[in-house]
Amino acid sequence: MTEVTQTPPADLPDLPDLPDRPLSICVVGAGAIGGAIAAQLAAAPPEAGIGAVSVVARGAHLAAIQAQGLRLRTTSAPDIRTFQVTATDDPDSLPAQDVIITALKGHQIPPMADQLARLLAPHGRILSVVNGLPWWYPISDGNGGTRGADEVDPGGALWSAIGPARAIGAIAFFSAFVEEPGLINVNNEGYIDLGRLPGQDTRDVLRMAEVMQAAGLSIRRTQPFQNALWNKIMGNAALNSVCAVSQTPVHKALADPVLMQFVVAIMHEVQAVGLAEQVVFPTSPEQRAQAAREKLRIKPSTLQDLEAGRPMEIEPIFGAALAVARSHGLGCPNLALVTAMLRAIDRTRFGDPA
Numbered sequence: 001m002t003e004v005t006q007t008p009p010a011d012l013p014d015l016p017d018l019p020d021r022p023l024s025i026c027v028v029g030a031g032a033i034g035g036a037i038a039a040q041l042a043a044a045p046p047e048a049g050i051g052a053v054s055v056v057a058r059g060a061h062l063a064a065i066q067a068q069g070l071r072l073r074t075t076s077a078p079d080i081r082t083f084q085v086t087a088t089d090d091p092d093s094l095p096a097q098d099v100i101i102t103a104l105k106g107h108q109i110p111p112m113a114d115q116l117a118r119l120l121a122p123h124g125r126i127l128s129v130v131n132g133l134p135w136w137y138p139i140s141d142g143n144g145g146t147r148g149a150d151e152v153d154p155g156g157a158l159w160s161a162i163g164p165a166r167a168i169g170a171i172a173f174f175s176a177f178v179e180e181p182g183l184i185n186v187n188n189e190g191y192i193d194l195g196r197l198p199g200q201d202t203r204d205v206l207r208m209a210e211v212m213q214a215a216g217l218s219i220r221r222t223q224p225f226q227n228a229l230w231n232k233i234m235g236n237a238a239l240n241s242v243c244a245v246s247q248t249p250v251h252k253a254l255a256d257p258v259l260m261q262f263v264v265a266i267m268h269e270v271q272a273v274g275l276a277e278q279v280v281f282p283t284s285p286e287q288r289a290q291a292a293r294e295k296l297r298i299k300p301s302t303l304q305d306l307e308a309g310r311p312m313e314i315e316p317i318f319g320a321a322l323a324v325a326r327s328h329g330l331g332c333p334n335l336a337l338v339t340a341m342l343r344a345i346d347r348t349r350f351g352d353p354a
Helices: 032-042 059-068 110-119 154-161 203-214 225-246 250-254 257-276 285-295 301-308 314-327 333-350
Strands: 023-028 050-056 070-074 081-083 086-088 097-102 120-129 167-180 183-195 219-221
Touching (some): 032 167, 110 154, 183 203, 225 314, 257 285, 314 333
Parallel strands (some): 097 120, 183 219
């Protein structure tokens, strides 16, 4: 494999180190993934270095957490465990936090930019656990600088209010669902990948990795972080889209030679974007698709959203990948086609805002 020289991004402003004391951590969006993370943090022993744990949730889920505590069931610990956390639907009711973990759909984060900025302590860090491209990922602004993709940060709200220097990359490689309000069921225990882009200080990444590991979470540190990010986007952009438009699980979609060819073509396009971002891919698109056909008997999250009548998470996974491609002058006709189809489906379901 050819070694790729990593180019550091533009300098980011220096931030104070995270304080040398137990850290206050707030999970904003304590649904399936966020709730599982919050429960593990709340269960941490004192030596883990975690102070107060709080969650921001809403509706029946919030009411159940407030009344009964945050409950967790996992495959390795099937008996329900209960953890007490401060739970609210109003981030402004909480004190300033050392660390915020957002576990929301990508489109749900920008409207909270000002609230999240107020919730962060001056030294605070934010871990955005999202599918697809995060709001802090830099792309060219066309004038020699960088900005976030408009598809995930319209108007640069998060970039301006919080700033990319505060962001630690986070990807969840496990699955969970809300079994009932207040109860999280982790049905595939995997890991969380943490990291930063090349040339950035990783002391806060190491600190958070140690804290979260001490809480019982499985943590992997991938440097440079875009390797983990774009390897996941390559799979999600192809599999999620094709399974959604065909309304079939992964293994059934890839059993169709035409759909398999479509998936591989999208993966090749995303791989080209990743290579322009100096990403190392451990497997070829053909190998990745074949492994998915053999092992993934699942419905990707985009198909799950479609079947549940929820808006699909289109822009962070598909639209933002196209934005990065445009910044490099790359065409992605297959990805552009399937993205247009997904957008049309959601316009039909929820009305055209235009």
